[in-house]
Amino acid sequence: MKSLFIAGTDTDVGKTYITAGLAVVLRKMGVDIGVMKPFAAGSAQKKGYKSEDVEILSRAAHACDPENLVNPQFFPIPASPYTAWKKLKIKPRIPIVLSSFKKLTKLHEMILVEGMGGIMTPILKDYFITNLIKEMKIPTVIVTRSKVGTVNHTIMTIKMCEKYKIPVKGIIINDFDKGYPVKDLTKDLQNLTGVPVLGSIPFIKDMSDESLNRIFKKNINLKLLLK
Ligand SMILES: Nc1ncnc2c1ncn2[C@@H]1O[C@H](COP(=O)(O)OP(=O)(O)OP(=O)(O)O)[C@@H](O)[C@H]1O
Ligand SMILES: C[C@H](N)[C@H](N)CCCCCC(=O)O
Numbered sequence: 001m002k003s004l005f006i007a008g009t010d011t012d013v014g015k016t017y018i019t020a021g022l023a024v025v026l027r028k029m030g031v032d033i034g035v036m037k038p039f040a041a042g043s044a045q046k047k048g049y050k051s052e053d054v055e056i057l058s059r060a061a062h063a064c065d066p067e068n069l070v071n072p073q074f075f076p077i078p079a080s081p082y083t084a085w086k087k088l089k090i091k092p093r094i095p096i097v098l099s100s101f102k103k104l105t106k107l108h109e110m111i112l113v114e115g116m117g118g119i120m121t122p123i124l125k126d127y128f129i130t131n132l133i134k135e136m137k138i139p140t141v142i143v144t145r146s147k148v149g150t151v152n153h154t155i156m157t158i159k160m161c162e163k164y165k166i167p168v169k170g171i172i173i174n175d176f177d178k179g180y181p182v183k184d185l186t187k188d189l190q191n192l193t194g195v196p197v198l199g200s201i202p203f204i205k206d207m208s209d210e211s212l213n214r215i216f217k218k219n220i221n222l223k224l225l226l227k
């Protein structure tokens with residue numbers, strides 16, 4: 001089964017929450033799921049994985065792959081890899097990220113890769129999340145919020161995917177902080193981008209397997225996602 005890159009229109013739009021939900025529902029369907037967060041940043045957790053995203057994703061996938069494969073590089077400041085590099089003199093290591101991804105694809109049927117920030121988050125001067133997706137040769141799903149302002153962000157994101165010739169499977173609306181009515185936003189985004197909306201996810205009160213499985217099974221067009 002083809003791996004998927006879960007990208008977003010921005011940081012904090014819910015890529016981790018959506019990737020976790022997809023990991024649970026696909027695992028419950030019998031897919032051997034692995035997860036990856038190629039680059040992570042922020043304040044490191046004191047116990048377990050440095051990145052909280054990696055902890056959430058690994059728990060959702062029931063995967064226990066080594067941290068150096070799942071998250072090859074962690075920057076201890078909340079910034080893009082490029083900015084962290086300039087500030088901390090820690091150069092982003094793309095070859096290791098790509099080789100780690102390759103190893104993970106040999107360990108699992110499907111890898112869900114979570115991006116970092118929006119798709120134009122810079123890794124090196126002329127290398128962005130878009131370039132990473134292209135080198136991984138996998139399709140992407142775009143997570144967007146429903147808050148006013150999302151139409152602009154989503155169109156810009158899709159247009160950049162077109163410019164980089166990145167296949168987009170679909171858009172998932174993360175309706176956790178209420179904005180446009182989802183029905184209207186779904187119609188508008190599909191008409192304006194030509195990309196299918198795979199569904200929308202409400203505010204998730206409970207991140208248990210049972211809750212995520214129920215919510216994602218009900219709200220996401222899994223057939224279209226896996227087509
Ligand atoms: N569907 C949801 N239900 C409830 N809370 C949510 C939902 N989606 C996102 N959140 C809230 O928004 C915060 C940011 O979401 P998340 O960490 O998934 O964003 P992200 O896009 O992965 O960010 P980053 O770019 O840092 O990886 C979460 O910590 C949570 O508090
Ligand atoms: C620290 C934060 N939560 C993300 N992990 C990193 C977001 C990078 C954003 C780059 C930018 O400013 O666009």
Ligand SMILES: [Mg+2]
Pocket residue numbers: 015016017053114
């Ligand atoms: Mg995240």
